[in-house]
Amino acid sequence: MFDDYLTWKPFFEVVPIEDVDCHEISELHGLRFPRQWSEAEFQDLLSQKNVFGFIARQTNAFFSKPLGGFVLSREAGGEAEILTVAVAEKFGRQGLGWRLMQAAVREAIARGADGMFLEVEAENKPAVGLYGKLGFAKVAERPAYYLGADGRRTAALVMSRDLR
Numbered sequence: 001m002f003d004d005y006l007t008w009k010p011f012f013e014v015v016p017i018e019d020v021d022c023h024e025i026s027e028l029h030g031l032r033f034p035r036q037w038s039e040a041e042f043q044d045l046l047s048q049k050n051v052f053g054f055i056a057r058q059t060n061a062f063f064s065k066p067l068g069g070f071v072l073s074r075e076a077g078g079e080a081e082i083l084t085v086a087v088a089e090k091f092g093r094q095g096l097g098w099r100l101m102q103a104a105v106r107e108a109i110a111r112g113a114d115g116m117f118l119e120v121e122a123e124n125k126p127a128v129g130l131y132g133k134l135g136f137a138k139v140a141e142r143p144a145y146y147l148g149a150d151g152r153r154t155a156a157l158v159m160s161r162d163l164r
Helices: 002-006 019-032 039-046 096-110 125-133
Strands: 012-016 051-058 067-076 079-087 115-121 137-147 153-162
Touching: 012 096, 019 039, 019 067, 019 079, 039 051, 039 067, 051 096, 067 096, 079 096, 096 115, 096 125, 115 125, 115 137, 125 153
Parallel strands: 079 115
Antiparallel strands: 012 051, 051 067, 067 079, 115 153, 137 153
């Protein structure tokens, strides 16, 4: 029995974001990015018909259902964009980013998008690797695009994927 406890792993369900999730999403965003988007900013985005997103919520937790991560996207004119995506540090490297991105891709296709793009900090090797495995390829680079908490500027990679 004790051995089972040591090998216990969290399970997550990926479901559409609701307004009630915006507070937690904002908090997680603040832990993962230098500039936190507010709860109101997330609510404003989600009020737009072309914006959609998903959360990964732990289903086998004992007392609560912690937020494992989220993705927010939008579709317009046949093209989708990943606005932001984050996975809680303690749940990293467990496939949540993959599952969230797959949900966003499926929804973008269902909404009629032919392609999807995103921007990612060039130095964020785990994210760049994930996006590459998902079929995204670098199409441009924006030097000194991101401003880190330490005041240092880093490049952004613009990556794109065909959805047809």
